[in-house]
Amino acid sequence: YYQQRLKVNAASSNSSRIKSAWMSDPITSYEILEENPDEMRYKFEKMIMRVQGELCRLLEKEDNDKKFLVERWARKEGGGGITCIMQDGTVFEKAGVNISVVHGNLPPAAVAQMRSRGKDLTGKDLPFFATGISCVVHPKNPHVPTIHFNYRYFEVTDEDGSVQWWFGGGTDLTPYYLDKEDVSHFHKTLKTACDKHNKSYYPRFKKWCDDYFFVKHRGESRGVGCIFYDDLDNDDQDKIFKFATECADAVIPSYIPIVQKNKNKGYSYAERMWQLLRRGRYVEFNLVYDRGTKFGLMTPGARIESILMSLPLTARWEYCHEPESGSREEELLKVLKEPREWV
Amino acid sequence: YYQQRLKVNAASSNSSRIKSAWMSDPITSYEILEENPDEMRYKFEKMIMRVQGELCRLLEKEDNDKKFLVERWARKEGGGGITCIMQDGTVFEKAGVNISVVHGNLPPAAVAQMRSRGKDLTGKDLPFFATGISCVVHPKNPHVPTIHFNYRYFEVTDEDGSVQWWFGGGTDLTPYYLDKEDVSHFHKTLKTACDKHNKSYYPRFKKWCDDYFFVKHRGESRGVGCIFYDDLDNDDQDKIFKFATECADAVIPSYIPIVQKNKNKGYSYAERMWQLLRRGRYVEFNLVYDRGTKFGLMTPGARIESILMSLPLTARWEYCHEPESGSREEELLKVLKEPREWV
Numbered sequence: 001y002y003q004q005r006l007k008v009n010a011a012s013s014n015s016s017r018i019k020s021a022w023m024s025d026p027i028t029s030y031e032i033l034e035e036n037p038d039e040m041r042y043k044f045e046k047m048i049m050r051v052q053g054e055l056c057r058l059l060e061k062e063d064n065d066k067k068f069l070v071e072r073w074a075r076k077e078g079g080g081g082i083t084c085i086m087q088d089g090t091v092f093e094k095a096g097v098n099i100s101v102v103h104g105n106l107p108p109a110a111v112a113q114m115r116s117r118g119k120d121l122t123g124k125d126l127p128f129f130a131t132g133i134s135c136v137v138h139p140k141n142p143h144v145p146t147i148h149f150n151y152r153y154f155e156v157t158d159e160d161g162s163v164q165w166w167f168g169g170g171t172d173l174t175p176y177y178l179d180k181e182d183v184s185h186f187h188k189t190l191k192t193a194c195d196k197h198n199k200s201y202y203p204r205f206k207k208w209c210d211d212y213f214f215v216k217h218r219g220e221s222r223g224v225g226c227i228f229y230d231d232l233d234n235d236d237q238d239k240i241f242k243f244a245t246e247c248a249d250a251v252i253p254s255y256i257p258i259v260q261k262n263k264n265k266g267y268s269y270a271e272r273m274w275q276l277l278r279r280g281r282y283v284e285f286n287l288v289y290d291r292g293t294k295f296g297l298m299t300p301g302a303r304i305e306s307i308l309m310s311l312p313l314t315a316r317w318e319y320c321h322e323p324e325s326g327s328r329e330e331e332l333l334k335v336l337k338e339p340r341e342w343v
Numbered sequence: 344y345y346q347q348r349l350k351v352n353a354a355s356s357n358s359s360r361i362k363s364a365w366m367s368d369p370i371t372s373y374e375i376l377e378e379n380p381d382e383m384r385y386k387f388e389k390m391i392m393r394v395q396g397e398l399c400r401l402l403e404k405e406d407n408d409k410k411f412l413v414e415r416w417a418r419k420e421g422g423g424g425i426t427c428i429m430q431d432g433t434v435f436e437k438a439g440v441n442i443s444v445v446h447g448n449l450p451p452a453a454v455a456q457m458r459s460r461g462k463d464l465t466g467k468d469l470p471f472f473a474t475g476i477s478c479v480v481h482p483k484n485p486h487v488p489t490i491h492f493n494y495r496y497f498e499v500t501d502e503d504g505s506v507q508w509w510f511g512g513g514t515d516l517t518p519y520y521l522d523k524e525d526v527s528h529f530h531k532t533l534k535t536a537c538d539k540h541n542k543s544y545y546p547r548f549k550k551w552c553d554d555y556f557f558v559k560h561r562g563e564s565r566g567v568g569c570i571f572y573d574d575l576d577n578d579d580q581d582k583i584f585k586f587a588t589e590c591a592d593a594v595i596p597s598y599i600p601i602v603q604k605n606k607n608k609g610y611s612y613a614e615r616m617w618q619l620l621r622r623g624r625y626v627e628f629n630l631v632y633d634r635g636t637k638f639g640l641m642t643p644g645a646r647i648e649s650i651l652m653s654l655p656l657t658a659r660w661e662y663c664h665e666p667e668s669g670s671r672e673e674e675l676l677k678v679l680k681e682p683r684e685w686v
Contacts, residue, residue: 287630
């Protein structure tokens with residue numbers, strides 16, 4: 001079912017056609033991008049520009065050709081981003097597909113956060129470069145899950161001038177009702193992408209994802225996860241780049257068929273209320289735990305509206321809500337409380 | 344206008360009538376409360392039981408006699424609380440009036456937080472006792488502001504057996520539309536309470552409140568503030584207790600008349616949407632910055648539903664929302680970006 005429905009944009013071999021598929025001019029000038037085809041920061045930027053364009057066009061198509069709002073912004077301290085937002089569509093309540101390409105000096109809090117993760121960084125006011133794509137799609141229909149993904153590349157220049165680089169990323173799914181077939185399709189698609197590069201990746205990154213998206217104070221996961229990795233630096237840079245590209249390219253075939261399958265299903269008022277409650281939990285994770293959000297909130301000159309585009313259009317908090325025993329809501333909660341294997 | 348409308352419950356002189364006005368049995372047994380009339384932790388508990396009862400009854404009256412749900416809960420690690428919640432009323436969308444009386448050992452993260460505030464605490468696993476009342480009222484009508492207050496008493500026993508105690512508290516207002524007369528009445532009522540004890544309190548605590556409720560990443564305050572204080576310990580214990588009692592007793596005359604004045608006003612769909620957006624900002628403050636919420640989320644065995652009752656029933660996040668120039672929404676934002684004097 002899932003594969004038949006999808007034709008992946010096959011335009012990626014022709015350079016002029018690539019550019020016309022981008023959502024805007026890139027942050028780095030076309031000249032610099034073309035003159036430095038082997039430098040990772042530019043390769044990464046071109047890759048995420050392409051992924052942003054492909055995904056936005058497909059989401060627009062799914063939402064009866066409603067268009068994304070595209071905002072290209074600059075950061076006083078260096079760099080900028082391209083924020084694409086669709087709000088209050090027919091199918092999507094809020095969808096954000098963001099790119100950022102920023103550089104400057106790391107704020108002390110960020111250096112401390114990195115050191116606590118084991119980075120060996122000496123000196124202060126360290127120059128950094130960070131580029132990534134970040135996306136959250138909150139659909140209207142409670143039978144369509146929320147997707148989130150983020151692929152990023154990071155460089156920090158140490159006091160002695162040496163450059164440390166690493167990759168991070170992940171894709172995860174947050175359903176409101178459990179459709180095991182959908183979840184299993186989603187995980188399989190990402191597992192296939194991982195397996196092409198390293199058979200140990202999927203099991204490791206699946207576990208990492210379950211751990212990362214665990215909402216401690218609730219004793220439950222944000223969703224059914226999928227993969228998450230950070231600080232990936234112990235392989236050939238190009239190999240890790242290809243792995244990140246493979247994962248980013250797995251977003252469309254993993255998610256769009258699920259949207260198509262469920263977007264026209266009927267739902268009740270109670271099902272919508274349950275979705276809004278779960279969106280409240282989504283907000284709790286993002287504001288209390290998410291590392292990217294925290295990094296953003298403490299980065300001087302960060303564009304708050306782009307960081308917080310991950311928050312849903314609407315959310316709800318009911319005191320002591322508990323799903324009825326035997327209900328589909330309870331079925332979901334059980335899976336959130338005890339993560340499962342899906343492949 | 345404000346004074347005429349209000350009859351404060353005058354039952355507080357008769358001990359049996361006091362108890363019948365409480366929302367439930369206290370956390371500490373009646374016997375212990377009666378046998379230790381001079382001990383601060385029990386005096387404080389009785390005071391907040393009375394304030395909880397008086398406020399809940401009045402809010403019920405304002406909401407056409409809709410009743411609070413009362414839950415008395417125990418904490419495995421020691422102590423418990425009384426959570427009173429009204430949800431989806433005619434006047435109040437969500438109102439929580441909570442008491443907690445907890446003891447045990449301080450989690451290391453809490454000790455670190457206190458040390459960073461300048462507390463001189465030696466040793467680890469320090470026994471603590473904390474009691475307080477905490478309340479948030481989110482009305483349905485955008486012309487009625489949200490109120491929050493919290494009054495608390497804290498004891499920590501140091502390694503050498505010496506007990507450090509302090510008081511904290513505050514009351515603040517979060518309007519969705521600015522009614523200067525209402526804000527000024529609110530501030531005046533609290534200022535009068537402060538002035539009876541120390542003329543320096545209101546100006547100091549007003550400033551402290553503005554600083555505390557500032558949402559850094561937005562560059563705006565949560566609301567129009569009023570008073571906030573913490574670590575108050577440099578006076579006679581009984582004097583500080585009387586001050587806290589005075590402030591807690593100022594909640595009703597400061598807020599209820601504002602509810603009565605505005606609760607039946609008409610409002611548009613756009614005004615309701617604006618209120619929900621502002622509630623989103625309320626959620627941002629509470630989850631990202633609020634010290635009490637953070638303390639709660641990291642306290643083992645804490646009752647999450649009581650801590651997060653402060654979150655509104657509904658909230659909304661629109662990308663890059665900006666009020667129209669010259670609108671009443673913009674008028675409010677200006678005040679949030681630059682706190683004013685109201686008395």
